[in-house]
Amino acid sequence: DGTVFFVPVMADLLASHGSLSAALITAMLTIFYLTSSGAGILVGRLADKGGGRGAKIAIGILSLGVGMLLFALAIAWTHGAARGALALVAALVAGVGSSFYHPLGASLISDAFDPSNRARALGANGAMGSLGRALYPTLFFVVTGLVASQASAVVVFGVVAAGAAALLWTLRVDPRPPRAEHAATATERATAGPWLDRNIVILTVVSFVRSVAFTGMVAWLPVYFTHERGLGLSSQLxxxxxxxxxxxxxxxxxxxxxxxxxxxxxxLAVSTLGAAGAVVAYVHNGGALGLALLGIFGVFNFSGFPLLMSLVADYVPKGTSSTANAFVWGLGSTGGQAIGPLLVGLLALSSYSHLASSFEILALAAIAVTALLPLMARTGRHTRPPLFG
Incomplete structure (x- = not known):
């Protein structure tokens, strides 16, 4: 997660130090997010048919590492058209790599834990991802200070990603196909795929709208902090x-x-409504209350992974869980990440003073989509042993 959320930092470096045009930066980010969204479905299908989810996650993390190394090459050792072309290739490789973990990791965790504690396990895993997102931008500048070069810092992160991939490959998580653990029922065999399940379709729509709204806000909040709250480019920011x-x-x-x-x-409805309400309240308040509301927004907003993935696990059999995860998280959440920032920019009408009203419009969209949740089947509550004993 830290590496994935590091890609916009690469865009900033290539724009400010690599002199890439806004059009090329837009193309780079679009390629990254669209590839990440679309490739996940193919990855999920391959994992459901052939197993080896841990090895495939290792391949994905390695691809992320290679993408970071290509970004470093683009920043430090190329110029002009070659730099732009290499940045696009790096975005493509990193986008493919980023499509592996969420559908396959969620599938592994969902299969390993009982329904009674599955969401908690997903939440613990997701919390580590959030920690990576929070720390990686700061770590980048720390490492840059140590190695005296931003390109060298990118290389360091690429090597770390490759090392993580090698470790995961060595551990050989899930070496057998998941179908070996699950005897499909006649009903499951008759199901053509998770994309035909009403619950998965609705959940994908909810995930998409939620991601468009909240990712769009998160992407533009630093600009809002700087231009509308007067923080500037400082440690406070x-x-x-x-x-x-x-x-x-x-x-x-x-x-x-x-x-x-x-x-x-x-x-899921409470988390969505809470995030929408917190961001609307934030744009109308400042000081300590504003900071508290921003923190509350983060708590509600970044809770989607365990909620969405545990619902998927309740609705589909193990043999199709990776593919279903790819629909809900890939097409839904990651697809929303590609569109959200662009939509905020369009709503703001090229004026930073309109960002607050853009946030409010997207918050209303997030509130509205929760009306679809009662149309999904209710999942059962369980009374199994707790997660850690």
């Missing part, structure tokens, strides 16, 4: 952004706990 992302470290395990005990549809 960095602390505020860290506060925003750190909310997921608390929010994901907390909402995972709620999801294991309550109706998951209701918990």
């Amino acid at each position: 960095g602390l505020v952004i860290t506060l925003l992302y750190a909310g997921g470290v608390l929010g994901q395990p907390l909402f995972g706990l709620f999801a294991d005990k309550l109706d998951k549809r209701m918990v």
Whole structure:
């Protein structure tokens, strides 16, 4: 997660130090997010048919590492058209790599835990992702200071990603196909695929609208902080952004706990409504109250992973869970990430003073989409042993 959220930093470096045009930067980010969204479905299908999800995750992390190394080459050793072309290739490789983990990791965790504690396990895993998102931008500048070069810092992160991939490959998580653990029923064999399941379709729509709204806000909040709240490019800005992302470290395990005990549809609705309400309240308040509301927004907003993925696990059999995860997270969440920032820019009408009203419009869209949640089937509540004993 830290590496994935590091890609916009690469865009900033290539724009400010690499002199790439706005059109090329837009193309680079679009390629990254669209590839990440679309490739996940193919990855999920391959994992459902052939197993080896841990090895495939290792391949994905390695691809992310290679993408970071290509970005470093583009920044430090190329110029002109060659730099732009290499940046696009790096975005493509990193986008493919980023499509592996969420559908396959969620599938592995969902299969490993009982329904009674599955969401908590997903929440604990997601909290580590939130920690990576919160720390990686700061770590980048620390490493840059140590190695005296931003390109060298990118190389360091690429090597770290490759090392993580090698470790995961060595551990050989899930070496057998998941179907070996699950005897499909006649009903499951008759199901053509998760994309035909009404619950998965609705959940994908909810995930998409939620991601468009909240990712669009998160992408533009630093600009809003600088131009409308007067923070400027300072350490204070960095602390505020860290506060925003750190909310997921608390929010994901907390909402995972709620999801294991309550109706998951209701918990997802509360997280969506809470995030929308917090951001609307934030744009009308400042000072300590504003900071508190921003932290609350982070807690609610970054809770989606355990809620969405545990619902998928409840609706589909193990043999199609990776593909279903790719639809809900890939097409839904990651697809929304590609569109959200662009939509905020269009709503703002090229004026930073309109950002607050753009946030409010997207918050209303997020509130409206929760009306679809009661149309999904209710999942059962369980009374199995707790997660850690």
